[in-house]
Amino acid sequence: MSKLAWRNASRSNTQGNACVEVADLGACVGVRDSKDVEAGHLILDADAFAALVGQIKDGGLDL
Template identity: 40%
Template structure:
């Protein structure tokens, strides 16, 4: 499987990231998949999930204390 060309991808910083908290996440829409990465180290790579799996991940994370 070929890696997608991310040079034209529009990455957005999460609205929950900010300040000096150190937890900065960026997301991008990659042809029907949602990708996310560390905004402080974008060259380290990203994780891309289907929209359904991304929604399930968010639901699981927000359900935790």
């Protein structure tokens, strides 16, 4: 997974304290924390990724 083209998600915080990276895996999307890339990553299919983004945008995952 380290050879993937990871990029900062468009909604990541520019101050560097809330950075999510995504990688296009074809039919799936990789998601990881840019501050701790060694912690691992999630792989989500397109529907699961869209549902996650929708919940984030709706504030359903705010802590």
